[in-house]
Amino acid sequence: MTLLCLAAIWLVGFGLVRWMFPRPVRWSLHNVWLFSLGIGAGAGVASCLYFLVLLLAGPRVTVLVASSGAAIAMPLAIGAALVILAAGLLTRRKGTELQWSDGPAVPWYLTAFLLLAALLAVTMFLGAVIYNPHGDEAAWSVWNLRARFLFRAAGFWRDAFSSDLTWSHTDYPLLLPGLVALCWKLAGQESTDAPIAIAFLFAAGTACLLVTTLGALRGKAYAWLAGTVLLGTPGYIALSAALYGDVPLSFYILATLALLCLQDRRPQDLHPQDLRFTALAGLMAGFAAWTRNDGMMFLVAMIVARVFAVFRFGQRARLGPQLLRLLAGLAAPLAVVIAFRLRVAGPSGLLSPPASAIVKHLADPARWIVIAQGLVVVLFTFGRFLIPMILVLALFWYLVRFQVDARDRAALATAGIALALTLAIQLSVDLFYVDNLPVEIGTSFERVLLQLWPAALLTFFLASGPLQLVASNSQGKLSKEKKAGRPQRRAVETR
Protein backbone atom coordinates (compact mmCIF):
# COMPACT_ATOMS: atom_id res chain seq x y z
CA MET A 1 0.00 0.00 0.00
CA THR A 2 2.85 2.36 0.88
CA LEU A 3 4.46 1.74 -2.51
CA LEU A 4 1.12 2.45 -4.21
CA CYS A 5 0.95 5.81 -2.42
CA LEU A 6 4.45 6.66 -3.55
CA ALA A 7 3.62 5.65 -7.11
CA ALA A 8 0.60 8.00 -6.98
CA ILE A 9 2.81 10.85 -5.72
CA TRP A 10 5.37 10.12 -8.44
CA LEU A 11 2.65 10.17 -11.11
CA VAL A 12 1.43 13.53 -9.80
CA GLY A 13 4.95 14.88 -10.26
CA PHE A 14 5.25 13.32 -13.71
CA GLY A 15 1.88 14.79 -14.72
CA LEU A 16 2.97 18.23 -13.51
CA VAL A 17 6.30 18.33 -15.35
CA ARG A 18 4.76 16.73 -18.42
CA TRP A 19 2.11 19.45 -18.41
CA MET A 20 5.01 21.92 -18.63
CA PHE A 21 6.98 19.96 -21.25
CA PRO A 22 4.44 17.84 -23.17
CA ARG A 23 5.67 15.35 -25.77
CA PRO A 24 4.18 12.13 -27.15
CA VAL A 25 4.19 9.21 -24.74
CA ARG A 26 6.86 6.83 -25.97
CA TRP A 27 10.26 5.57 -24.94
CA SER A 28 12.50 8.63 -25.32
CA LEU A 29 15.15 10.61 -23.52
CA HIS A 30 12.59 13.37 -22.95
CA ASN A 31 10.15 11.09 -21.13
CA VAL A 32 12.86 9.43 -19.00
CA TRP A 33 14.01 12.94 -18.05
CA LEU A 34 10.41 13.86 -17.14
CA PHE A 35 10.06 10.67 -15.06
CA SER A 36 13.25 11.57 -13.16
CA LEU A 37 12.10 15.12 -12.52
CA GLY A 38 8.65 13.80 -11.59
CA ILE A 39 10.06 12.13 -8.46
CA GLY A 40 11.18 15.44 -6.99
CA ALA A 41 8.23 17.43 -8.27
CA GLY A 42 5.69 14.94 -6.89
CA ALA A 43 7.46 14.65 -3.55
CA GLY A 44 7.70 18.42 -3.18
CA VAL A 45 4.09 19.14 -4.15
CA ALA A 46 2.68 16.32 -1.99
CA SER A 47 4.74 17.33 1.04
CA CYS A 48 3.85 21.03 0.74
CA LEU A 49 0.14 20.26 0.34
CA TYR A 50 0.20 17.86 3.29
CA PHE A 51 1.80 20.50 5.50
CA LEU A 52 -0.65 23.20 4.39
CA VAL A 53 -3.64 20.94 5.06
CA LEU A 54 -2.22 20.06 8.45
CA LEU A 55 -1.59 23.72 9.25
CA LEU A 56 -4.93 25.08 8.03
CA ALA A 57 -7.33 22.24 8.84
CA GLY A 58 -5.14 19.76 10.68
CA PRO A 59 -7.21 18.03 13.35
CA ARG A 60 -10.35 17.86 11.18
CA VAL A 61 -8.59 16.18 8.27
CA THR A 62 -6.65 13.98 10.65
CA VAL A 63 -9.89 12.81 12.29
CA LEU A 64 -11.45 12.10 8.87
CA VAL A 65 -8.57 9.89 7.87
CA ALA A 66 -8.22 8.27 11.26
CA SER A 67 -11.89 7.36 11.51
CA SER A 68 -12.41 6.08 8.02
CA GLY A 69 -8.90 4.79 7.50
CA ALA A 70 -7.28 4.38 4.16
CA ALA A 71 -10.65 3.40 2.67
CA ILE A 72 -11.43 7.05 1.84
CA ALA A 73 -7.99 8.61 1.76
CA MET A 74 -6.38 6.22 -0.68
CA PRO A 75 -8.98 6.40 -3.50
CA LEU A 76 -9.02 10.19 -3.09
CA ALA A 77 -5.24 10.34 -3.48
CA ILE A 78 -5.21 8.02 -6.47
CA GLY A 79 -8.08 9.97 -8.05
CA ALA A 80 -6.19 13.25 -7.63
CA ALA A 81 -3.07 11.65 -9.06
CA LEU A 82 -4.98 10.37 -12.09
CA VAL A 83 -6.56 13.79 -12.75
CA ILE A 84 -3.15 15.54 -12.68
CA LEU A 85 -1.58 12.76 -14.76
CA ALA A 86 -4.38 13.02 -17.33
CA ALA A 87 -3.88 16.80 -17.49
CA GLY A 88 -0.21 16.17 -18.21
CA LEU A 89 -0.85 13.47 -20.79
CA LEU A 90 -3.58 15.36 -22.66
CA THR A 91 -1.79 18.71 -22.85
CA ARG A 92 -0.75 19.72 -26.36
CA ARG A 93 1.48 22.71 -26.82
CA LYS A 94 4.69 23.79 -28.49
CA GLY A 95 7.91 23.26 -26.65
CA THR A 96 11.28 21.65 -26.58
CA GLU A 97 11.77 17.92 -26.86
CA LEU A 98 15.03 16.85 -25.30
CA GLN A 99 17.04 14.58 -27.56
CA TRP A 100 20.42 12.91 -27.35
CA SER A 101 23.12 15.42 -28.13
CA ASP A 102 25.56 14.64 -30.93
CA GLY A 103 28.62 13.07 -29.42
CA PRO A 104 31.21 10.40 -29.95
CA ALA A 105 30.19 6.80 -30.50
CA VAL A 106 29.73 4.95 -27.23
CA PRO A 107 31.83 1.80 -26.84
CA TRP A 108 30.00 -1.23 -25.48
CA TYR A 109 32.01 -1.29 -22.28
CA LEU A 110 30.65 2.12 -21.16
CA THR A 111 27.13 0.74 -21.27
CA ALA A 112 28.22 -2.44 -19.50
CA PHE A 113 29.99 -0.50 -16.73
CA LEU A 114 26.96 1.73 -16.19
CA LEU A 115 24.73 -1.34 -15.78
CA LEU A 116 27.29 -2.93 -13.44
CA ALA A 117 27.50 0.26 -11.35
CA ALA A 118 23.69 0.33 -11.11
CA LEU A 119 23.61 -3.32 -10.05
CA LEU A 120 26.28 -2.80 -7.39
CA ALA A 121 24.57 0.34 -6.11
CA VAL A 122 21.19 -1.38 -5.80
CA THR A 123 22.79 -4.36 -4.03
CA MET A 124 24.64 -2.05 -1.64
CA PHE A 125 21.50 -0.04 -0.92
CA LEU A 126 19.40 -3.15 -0.28
CA GLY A 127 22.12 -4.74 1.87
CA ALA A 128 22.33 -1.60 4.00
CA VAL A 129 18.58 -1.03 4.47
CA ILE A 130 17.80 -4.69 5.15
CA TYR A 131 20.40 -4.63 7.93
CA ASN A 132 19.35 -1.21 9.17
CA PRO A 133 15.76 -0.46 8.07
CA HIS A 134 15.36 2.57 10.34
CA GLY A 135 18.45 4.22 8.89
CA ASP A 136 21.31 5.82 10.79
CA GLU A 137 20.91 7.81 13.98
CA ALA A 138 20.19 11.20 12.39
CA ALA A 139 17.46 9.55 10.30
CA TRP A 140 15.46 8.22 13.23
CA SER A 141 16.32 10.95 15.73
CA VAL A 142 15.39 13.76 13.32
CA TRP A 143 13.52 12.91 10.12
CA ASN A 144 11.56 9.78 11.02
CA LEU A 145 10.94 10.97 14.58
CA ARG A 146 9.21 14.02 13.11
CA ALA A 147 7.25 11.78 10.73
CA ARG A 148 6.10 9.64 13.67
CA PHE A 149 4.85 12.73 15.52
CA LEU A 150 2.95 13.92 12.44
CA PHE A 151 1.41 10.49 11.94
CA ARG A 152 0.77 9.41 15.53
CA ALA A 153 -0.03 12.61 17.38
CA ALA A 154 -3.25 13.57 15.53
CA GLY A 155 -4.31 16.96 16.92
CA PHE A 156 -1.08 17.31 18.89
CA TRP A 157 1.17 17.19 15.81
CA ARG A 158 2.78 20.49 16.85
CA ASP A 159 4.41 18.60 19.73
CA ALA A 160 6.95 17.53 17.11
CA PHE A 161 8.37 21.06 17.40
CA SER A 162 8.26 21.27 21.18
CA SER A 163 11.07 23.16 22.90
CA ASP A 164 11.82 19.88 24.74
CA LEU A 165 12.92 18.38 21.42
CA THR A 166 15.36 21.04 20.22
CA TRP A 167 18.09 18.38 20.21
CA SER A 168 16.29 16.85 17.23
CA HIS A 169 16.56 20.08 15.20
CA THR A 170 12.95 21.19 15.31
CA ASP A 171 13.78 23.99 12.87
CA TYR A 172 14.45 21.55 10.00
CA PRO A 173 11.84 21.82 7.24
CA LEU A 174 9.37 19.06 6.52
CA LEU A 175 9.69 17.77 2.96
CA LEU A 176 10.96 14.38 4.03
CA PRO A 177 9.00 13.85 7.29
CA GLY A 178 5.86 15.24 5.63
CA LEU A 179 6.20 12.85 2.71
CA VAL A 180 6.80 9.84 4.97
CA ALA A 181 3.87 10.79 7.23
CA LEU A 182 1.63 11.32 4.19
CA CYS A 183 2.48 7.84 2.87
CA TRP A 184 1.72 6.31 6.28
CA LYS A 185 -1.52 8.31 6.51
CA LEU A 186 -2.69 7.20 3.07
CA ALA A 187 -1.62 3.61 3.65
CA GLY A 188 -3.25 3.66 7.08
CA GLN A 189 -0.20 2.12 8.75
CA GLU A 190 3.35 2.90 9.76
CA SER A 191 6.22 0.99 8.20
CA THR A 192 9.86 1.47 7.32
CA ASP A 193 8.97 0.80 3.68
CA ALA A 194 8.05 4.45 3.12
CA PRO A 195 11.35 6.13 4.09
CA ILE A 196 13.32 3.35 2.38
CA ALA A 197 11.36 3.61 -0.87
CA ILE A 198 11.60 7.42 -0.81
CA ALA A 199 15.37 7.23 -0.33
CA PHE A 200 15.68 4.74 -3.17
CA LEU A 201 13.53 6.85 -5.51
CA PHE A 202 15.53 10.00 -4.83
CA ALA A 203 18.88 8.25 -5.37
CA ALA A 204 17.69 6.56 -8.56
CA GLY A 205 16.03 9.78 -9.71
CA THR A 206 19.24 11.76 -9.18
CA ALA A 207 21.25 9.27 -11.24
CA CYS A 208 18.63 9.23 -14.03
CA LEU A 209 18.39 13.02 -14.04
CA LEU A 210 22.18 13.37 -14.29
CA VAL A 211 22.37 10.83 -17.12
CA THR A 212 19.48 12.29 -19.13
CA THR A 213 20.55 15.91 -18.69
CA LEU A 214 24.12 15.18 -19.74
CA GLY A 215 22.74 13.03 -22.56
CA ALA A 216 20.85 16.05 -23.85
CA LEU A 217 23.77 18.44 -23.34
CA ARG A 218 26.87 16.33 -24.13
CA GLY A 219 25.78 13.00 -25.63
CA LYS A 220 25.68 9.41 -24.46
CA ALA A 221 29.37 8.93 -23.63
CA TYR A 222 29.46 11.63 -20.96
CA ALA A 223 25.99 10.65 -19.76
CA TRP A 224 27.02 7.03 -19.21
CA LEU A 225 30.31 8.07 -17.60
CA ALA A 226 28.68 10.50 -15.15
CA GLY A 227 26.03 7.91 -14.23
CA THR A 228 28.74 5.32 -13.56
CA VAL A 229 30.75 7.69 -11.36
CA LEU A 230 27.69 8.80 -9.35
CA LEU A 231 26.39 5.25 -8.84
CA GLY A 232 29.96 4.19 -8.13
CA THR A 233 30.30 6.66 -5.27
CA PRO A 234 30.01 4.40 -2.20
CA GLY A 235 29.55 7.33 0.18
CA TYR A 236 26.60 8.64 -1.82
CA ILE A 237 24.80 5.29 -1.89
CA ALA A 238 25.55 4.77 1.82
CA LEU A 239 24.16 8.24 2.57
CA SER A 240 21.02 7.34 0.66
CA ALA A 241 20.64 4.07 2.61
CA ALA A 242 21.17 6.03 5.85
CA LEU A 243 17.78 7.66 5.05
CA TYR A 244 19.05 11.20 5.61
CA GLY A 245 17.73 14.31 3.86
CA ASP A 246 21.00 14.93 2.03
CA VAL A 247 20.29 12.81 -1.06
CA PRO A 248 16.87 14.41 -1.68
CA LEU A 249 18.59 17.79 -1.32
CA SER A 250 21.25 16.72 -3.82
CA PHE A 251 18.41 15.82 -6.22
CA TYR A 252 16.90 19.31 -5.99
CA ILE A 253 20.30 21.04 -6.32
CA LEU A 254 21.06 18.97 -9.42
CA ALA A 255 17.57 19.52 -10.86
CA THR A 256 17.79 23.31 -10.41
CA LEU A 257 21.18 23.61 -12.07
CA ALA A 258 20.36 21.08 -14.81
CA LEU A 259 17.23 23.05 -15.75
CA LEU A 260 19.23 26.29 -15.89
CA CYS A 261 21.83 24.58 -18.11
CA LEU A 262 19.05 23.41 -20.43
CA GLN A 263 17.57 26.91 -20.39
CA ASP A 264 20.80 28.38 -21.72
CA ARG A 265 20.75 25.95 -24.65
CA ARG A 266 17.33 27.36 -25.61
CA PRO A 267 17.75 31.14 -26.01
CA GLN A 268 14.54 32.80 -24.87
CA ASP A 269 14.42 35.26 -27.77
CA LEU A 270 14.16 32.29 -30.17
CA HIS A 271 12.13 30.01 -27.88
CA PRO A 272 10.17 32.22 -25.48
CA GLN A 273 8.01 29.29 -24.36
CA ASP A 274 11.12 27.54 -23.04
CA LEU A 275 11.40 29.95 -20.12
CA ARG A 276 9.52 27.10 -18.46
CA PHE A 277 12.94 25.59 -17.74
CA THR A 278 13.72 28.55 -15.50
CA ALA A 279 10.30 28.47 -13.82
CA LEU A 280 10.72 24.77 -13.03
CA ALA A 281 14.27 25.47 -11.79
CA GLY A 282 12.74 27.98 -9.36
CA LEU A 283 10.26 25.36 -8.15
CA MET A 284 13.04 22.82 -7.59
CA ALA A 285 15.17 25.39 -5.72
CA GLY A 286 12.15 26.13 -3.53
CA PHE A 287 11.78 22.42 -2.77
CA ALA A 288 15.49 22.35 -1.88
CA ALA A 289 14.77 24.98 0.78
CA TRP A 290 11.82 22.85 1.96
CA THR A 291 14.12 19.80 2.30
CA ARG A 292 16.89 21.09 4.56
CA ASN A 293 18.11 24.42 5.90
CA ASP A 294 21.17 23.93 3.69
CA GLY A 295 18.75 24.16 0.75
CA MET A 296 17.99 27.76 1.71
CA MET A 297 21.71 28.53 1.49
CA PHE A 298 21.77 26.96 -1.97
CA LEU A 299 18.72 29.00 -2.99
CA VAL A 300 20.43 32.28 -2.08
CA ALA A 301 23.71 31.19 -3.72
CA MET A 302 21.90 30.08 -6.89
CA ILE A 303 20.07 33.41 -7.32
CA VAL A 304 23.29 35.41 -6.80
CA ALA A 305 25.14 33.11 -9.23
CA ARG A 306 22.41 33.32 -11.86
CA VAL A 307 22.23 37.11 -11.75
CA PHE A 308 26.02 37.33 -12.08
CA ALA A 309 26.22 34.73 -14.86
CA VAL A 310 23.45 36.17 -17.04
CA PHE A 311 24.82 39.68 -16.47
CA ARG A 312 28.36 38.64 -17.33
CA PHE A 313 27.93 35.98 -20.02
CA GLY A 314 24.32 36.15 -21.22
CA GLN A 315 22.40 39.01 -22.72
CA ARG A 316 21.46 41.43 -20.00
CA ALA A 317 17.98 41.88 -21.46
CA ARG A 318 17.32 38.23 -20.58
CA LEU A 319 17.92 38.81 -16.89
CA GLY A 320 14.54 40.36 -16.07
CA PRO A 321 12.31 37.71 -17.67
CA GLN A 322 14.47 34.89 -16.28
CA LEU A 323 14.46 36.28 -12.76
CA LEU A 324 10.69 36.76 -12.92
CA ARG A 325 10.18 33.11 -13.98
CA LEU A 326 12.61 31.93 -11.34
CA LEU A 327 10.79 33.83 -8.61
CA ALA A 328 7.41 32.67 -9.92
CA GLY A 329 8.58 29.08 -9.70
CA LEU A 330 9.95 29.29 -6.20
CA ALA A 331 7.18 31.51 -4.77
CA ALA A 332 4.88 28.67 -3.68
CA PRO A 333 7.43 26.44 -1.90
CA LEU A 334 9.10 29.49 -0.39
CA ALA A 335 5.75 30.65 0.99
CA VAL A 336 5.36 27.21 2.59
CA VAL A 337 8.85 27.44 4.08
CA ILE A 338 8.08 30.92 5.47
CA ALA A 339 4.75 29.73 6.91
CA PHE A 340 6.59 26.82 8.55
CA ARG A 341 9.22 29.15 10.01
CA LEU A 342 6.70 31.66 11.33
CA ARG A 343 3.99 29.32 12.59
CA VAL A 344 5.51 25.96 13.45
CA ALA A 345 9.29 25.57 13.52
CA GLY A 346 11.19 25.41 16.77
CA PRO A 347 14.08 27.76 17.47
CA SER A 348 17.28 27.20 15.56
CA GLY A 349 19.92 26.14 18.04
CA LEU A 350 22.62 26.99 15.55
CA LEU A 351 21.82 30.68 15.19
CA SER A 352 21.19 31.37 18.88
CA PRO A 353 24.74 32.36 20.05
CA PRO A 354 25.13 36.06 20.93
CA ALA A 355 27.07 38.46 18.72
CA SER A 356 29.98 38.46 21.16
CA ALA A 357 30.39 34.70 20.73
CA ILE A 358 30.38 35.08 16.94
CA VAL A 359 33.05 37.80 17.10
CA LYS A 360 35.10 35.58 19.41
CA HIS A 361 34.78 32.69 16.94
CA LEU A 362 35.83 34.94 14.05
CA ALA A 363 38.85 36.31 15.88
CA ASP A 364 40.15 32.86 16.76
CA PRO A 365 42.74 31.87 14.10
CA ALA A 366 42.69 28.27 15.32
CA ARG A 367 39.11 27.92 14.06
CA TRP A 368 40.11 29.10 10.57
CA ILE A 369 42.90 26.56 10.53
CA VAL A 370 40.60 23.76 11.73
CA ILE A 371 38.07 24.61 8.99
CA ALA A 372 40.73 24.75 6.27
CA GLN A 373 42.31 21.49 7.47
CA GLY A 374 38.92 19.81 7.65
CA LEU A 375 38.01 20.92 4.14
CA VAL A 376 41.28 19.66 2.67
CA VAL A 377 41.00 16.31 4.46
CA VAL A 378 37.37 15.83 3.41
CA LEU A 379 38.15 16.77 -0.19
CA PHE A 380 40.60 13.86 -0.26
CA THR A 381 38.42 11.37 1.62
CA PHE A 382 34.82 12.13 0.66
CA GLY A 383 32.77 9.52 -1.15
CA ARG A 384 34.78 6.66 0.42
CA PHE A 385 36.69 5.96 -2.80
CA LEU A 386 39.76 3.72 -2.66
CA ILE A 387 41.81 6.57 -4.20
CA PRO A 388 40.80 10.23 -3.65
CA MET A 389 38.34 11.06 -6.43
CA ILE A 390 39.67 14.60 -6.63
CA LEU A 391 42.99 13.17 -7.87
CA VAL A 392 41.27 10.94 -10.42
CA LEU A 393 39.22 13.88 -11.70
CA ALA A 394 42.43 15.93 -11.92
CA LEU A 395 43.96 13.16 -14.02
CA PHE A 396 40.85 13.10 -16.22
CA TRP A 397 41.11 16.86 -16.67
CA TYR A 398 44.82 16.57 -17.53
CA LEU A 399 44.09 13.99 -20.22
CA VAL A 400 40.85 15.41 -21.66
CA ARG A 401 40.99 19.13 -20.70
CA PHE A 402 38.12 21.56 -20.51
CA GLN A 403 36.54 22.97 -23.63
CA VAL A 404 33.63 25.24 -22.92
CA ASP A 405 30.96 25.71 -25.54
CA ALA A 406 30.07 29.38 -25.86
CA ARG A 407 26.40 28.52 -25.28
CA ASP A 408 27.26 26.90 -21.94
CA ARG A 409 29.29 29.73 -20.44
CA ALA A 410 26.40 31.27 -18.49
CA ALA A 411 25.16 27.85 -17.35
CA LEU A 412 28.60 26.76 -16.20
CA ALA A 413 29.18 30.06 -14.43
CA THR A 414 25.81 29.68 -12.69
CA ALA A 415 26.52 26.12 -11.59
CA GLY A 416 30.15 26.70 -10.60
CA ILE A 417 29.45 29.88 -8.62
CA ALA A 418 26.30 28.47 -7.00
CA LEU A 419 28.11 25.34 -5.80
CA ALA A 420 31.20 27.24 -4.59
CA LEU A 421 29.05 29.87 -2.87
CA THR A 422 26.88 27.23 -1.18
CA LEU A 423 30.00 25.55 0.18
CA ALA A 424 31.42 28.90 1.29
CA ILE A 425 28.18 29.80 3.11
CA GLN A 426 28.14 26.40 4.83
CA LEU A 427 31.74 26.82 5.98
CA SER A 428 31.03 30.38 7.16
CA VAL A 429 28.04 29.23 9.21
CA ASP A 430 30.25 26.60 10.84
CA LEU A 431 32.96 29.17 11.46
CA PHE A 432 30.58 31.74 12.97
CA TYR A 433 28.19 29.63 14.98
CA VAL A 434 29.35 26.09 15.73
CA ASP A 435 31.06 25.62 19.09
CA ASN A 436 32.51 22.14 18.66
CA LEU A 437 34.12 22.43 15.23
CA PRO A 438 36.00 19.09 15.13
CA VAL A 439 32.76 17.18 15.77
CA GLU A 440 30.91 19.25 13.16
CA ILE A 441 33.65 18.67 10.60
CA GLY A 442 33.68 14.94 11.34
CA THR A 443 29.92 14.55 10.97
CA SER A 444 28.79 17.07 8.39
CA PHE A 445 31.55 18.13 5.98
CA GLU A 446 31.38 14.96 3.91
CA ARG A 447 27.59 15.14 3.77
CA VAL A 448 27.76 18.75 2.53
CA LEU A 449 30.12 17.74 -0.28
CA LEU A 450 27.90 14.79 -1.20
CA GLN A 451 24.87 17.10 -1.39
CA LEU A 452 26.73 19.02 -4.10
CA TRP A 453 28.36 15.96 -5.74
CA PRO A 454 25.79 15.15 -8.51
CA ALA A 455 25.62 18.81 -9.57
CA ALA A 456 29.42 19.04 -9.43
CA LEU A 457 29.63 16.02 -11.78
CA LEU A 458 27.19 17.72 -14.16
CA THR A 459 29.31 20.87 -14.14
CA PHE A 460 32.61 19.00 -14.55
CA PHE A 461 31.47 16.89 -17.49
CA LEU A 462 29.63 19.79 -19.15
CA ALA A 463 32.91 21.71 -19.15
CA SER A 464 35.06 18.79 -20.30
CA GLY A 465 36.35 18.57 -23.85
CA PRO A 466 34.95 16.22 -26.48
CA LEU A 467 35.73 12.55 -25.90
CA GLN A 468 37.10 10.26 -28.58
CA LEU A 469 36.71 6.65 -27.51
CA VAL A 470 36.11 4.75 -30.76
CA ALA A 471 38.31 5.56 -33.73
CA SER A 472 36.38 4.82 -36.88
CA ASN A 473 32.79 5.56 -35.86
CA SER A 474 33.39 8.89 -34.22
CA GLN A 475 35.62 10.19 -37.00
CA GLY A 476 33.11 9.05 -39.56
CA LYS A 477 30.37 10.76 -37.64
CA LEU A 478 32.28 14.02 -37.42
CA SER A 479 33.07 14.05 -41.12
CA LYS A 480 29.44 13.30 -41.91
CA GLU A 481 28.42 16.27 -39.79
CA LYS A 482 30.87 18.51 -41.62
CA LYS A 483 29.53 17.36 -44.98
CA ALA A 484 25.97 17.92 -43.81
CA GLY A 485 26.94 21.47 -42.91
CA ARG A 486 25.93 21.19 -39.25
CA PRO A 487 27.17 24.03 -37.07
CA GLN A 488 30.35 23.15 -35.24
CA ARG A 489 30.72 23.71 -31.49
CA ARG A 490 31.94 27.20 -30.82
CA ALA A 491 34.40 26.37 -28.16
CA VAL A 492 36.75 28.25 -25.92
CA GLU A 493 39.91 26.53 -24.75
CA THR A 494 40.48 27.08 -21.06
CA ARG A 495 43.75 25.23 -20.90
Added chain:
Amino acid sequence: MARHQFAVLSLIAIALASTFWFLLDVLGTATHKSQGLSVAGFEDRFNDLRKTVLPHAVYGYLSDNPPTDPSAMPEFHLTQYTLAPAIIKLSPTEDLVIVNYHSKQLDPKLLQSNRLAAIRDFGNGVVLCRRISR
Protein backbone atom coordinates in the same frame (compact mmCIF):
# COMPACT_ATOMS: atom_id res chain seq x y z
CA MET B 1 42.10 8.41 -28.40
CA ALA B 2 44.23 6.30 -26.04
CA ARG B 3 44.51 9.25 -23.63
CA HIS B 4 40.76 9.60 -23.54
CA GLN B 5 40.21 5.88 -23.08
CA PHE B 6 42.70 5.84 -20.23
CA ALA B 7 41.00 8.85 -18.60
CA VAL B 8 37.55 7.28 -18.84
CA LEU B 9 38.67 3.83 -17.70
CA SER B 10 40.56 5.29 -14.72
CA LEU B 11 37.45 7.05 -13.51
CA ILE B 12 35.28 3.98 -14.00
CA ALA B 13 37.80 1.58 -12.46
CA ILE B 14 38.18 3.64 -9.28
CA ALA B 15 34.41 4.09 -8.94
CA LEU B 16 33.56 0.43 -9.50
CA ALA B 17 36.42 -0.95 -7.39
CA SER B 18 35.46 1.39 -4.52
CA THR B 19 31.82 0.35 -4.74
CA PHE B 20 32.71 -3.32 -4.82
CA TRP B 21 35.03 -2.94 -1.81
CA PHE B 22 32.40 -1.01 0.13
CA LEU B 23 29.75 -3.55 -0.85
CA LEU B 24 31.84 -6.30 0.75
CA ASP B 25 31.92 -4.23 3.94
CA VAL B 26 28.15 -3.72 3.86
CA LEU B 27 27.42 -7.38 3.22
CA GLY B 28 29.95 -8.40 5.89
CA THR B 29 28.25 -6.17 8.46
CA ALA B 30 24.81 -7.33 7.43
CA THR B 31 25.64 -11.02 7.76
CA HIS B 32 27.31 -10.77 11.18
CA LYS B 33 25.33 -10.24 14.36
CA SER B 34 26.26 -6.86 15.76
CA GLN B 35 26.68 -6.04 19.45
CA GLY B 36 25.74 -2.40 18.74
CA LEU B 37 22.52 -0.56 19.34
CA SER B 38 19.64 -2.07 17.37
CA VAL B 39 16.56 0.07 16.76
CA ALA B 40 14.33 -2.96 16.33
CA GLY B 41 15.66 -4.55 19.53
CA PHE B 42 15.16 -1.32 21.43
CA GLU B 43 11.61 -0.95 20.12
CA ASP B 44 10.84 -4.52 21.24
CA ARG B 45 12.08 -3.71 24.75
CA PHE B 46 9.82 -0.66 24.97
CA ASN B 47 6.84 -2.17 23.15
CA ASP B 48 4.68 -2.79 26.23
CA LEU B 49 5.34 0.68 27.60
CA ARG B 50 4.62 2.21 24.20
CA LYS B 51 1.09 0.82 24.26
CA THR B 52 0.32 2.79 27.42
CA VAL B 53 1.70 6.22 26.50
CA LEU B 54 -0.62 8.97 25.33
CA PRO B 55 0.00 11.82 22.87
CA HIS B 56 0.97 15.11 24.49
CA ALA B 57 2.11 13.33 27.67
CA VAL B 58 5.52 14.31 29.07
CA TYR B 59 7.80 11.77 30.74
CA GLY B 60 11.17 12.12 32.39
CA TYR B 61 14.00 9.74 31.53
CA LEU B 62 16.64 8.09 33.65
CA SER B 63 19.20 5.49 32.69
CA ASP B 64 21.92 3.55 34.49
CA ASN B 65 24.33 4.35 31.64
CA PRO B 66 27.32 6.39 32.83
CA PRO B 67 27.16 9.89 31.30
CA THR B 68 30.40 9.19 29.41
CA ASP B 69 28.98 6.03 27.82
CA PRO B 70 28.78 6.71 24.05
CA SER B 71 25.45 4.87 23.87
CA ALA B 72 23.83 7.04 26.58
CA MET B 73 22.50 9.76 24.26
CA PRO B 74 21.58 7.43 21.37
CA GLU B 75 19.53 5.34 23.85
CA PHE B 76 17.72 8.45 25.06
CA HIS B 77 17.03 9.45 21.44
CA LEU B 78 15.81 5.94 20.68
CA THR B 79 13.48 6.08 23.67
CA GLN B 80 11.96 9.28 22.26
CA TYR B 81 11.75 7.72 18.78
CA THR B 82 10.02 4.64 20.16
CA LEU B 83 7.58 6.45 22.42
CA ALA B 84 6.59 9.31 20.11
CA PRO B 85 4.13 11.11 20.20
CA ALA B 86 4.78 11.34 23.95
CA ILE B 87 7.55 13.79 24.83
CA ILE B 88 10.53 12.40 26.73
CA LYS B 89 12.76 14.79 28.70
CA LEU B 90 16.29 13.90 29.68
CA SER B 91 15.60 14.57 33.35
CA PRO B 92 14.34 12.55 36.34
CA THR B 93 12.32 15.48 37.71
CA GLU B 94 9.04 14.94 35.86
CA ASP B 95 6.04 13.42 37.62
CA LEU B 96 6.38 10.23 35.58
CA VAL B 97 9.84 8.97 34.75
CA ILE B 98 10.88 6.13 32.46
CA VAL B 99 13.86 4.19 33.82
CA ASN B 100 15.98 2.32 31.31
CA TYR B 101 18.44 -0.06 32.99
CA HIS B 102 20.83 -2.71 31.70
CA SER B 103 21.78 -4.72 34.79
CA LYS B 104 19.87 -7.87 35.74
CA GLN B 105 18.21 -6.11 38.68
CA LEU B 106 17.26 -2.45 38.93
CA ASP B 107 19.54 -0.84 41.50
CA PRO B 108 17.24 0.59 44.25
CA LYS B 109 19.83 3.27 44.97
CA LEU B 110 19.28 4.69 41.50
CA LEU B 111 15.61 5.21 42.32
CA GLN B 112 16.23 6.47 45.86
CA SER B 113 18.85 9.00 44.85
CA ASN B 114 16.44 10.43 42.30
CA ARG B 115 13.42 10.20 44.63
CA LEU B 116 11.53 7.81 42.38
CA ALA B 117 9.14 4.98 43.17
CA ALA B 118 8.44 2.22 40.68
CA ILE B 119 4.84 2.08 39.45
CA ARG B 120 5.07 -0.66 36.87
CA ASP B 121 7.84 -2.92 35.66
CA PHE B 122 7.43 -3.64 31.93
CA GLY B 123 10.34 -6.10 31.93
CA ASN B 124 13.36 -6.00 29.62
CA GLY B 125 14.93 -3.24 31.75
CA VAL B 126 12.06 -0.78 31.42
CA VAL B 127 10.31 0.59 34.52
CA LEU B 128 7.80 3.41 34.84
CA CYS B 129 8.30 5.41 38.06
CA ARG B 130 6.57 8.23 39.87
CA ARG B 131 8.43 11.10 41.48
CA ILE B 132 8.09 11.16 45.27
CA SER B 133 7.14 14.59 46.56
CA ARG B 134 8.76 15.75 49.82
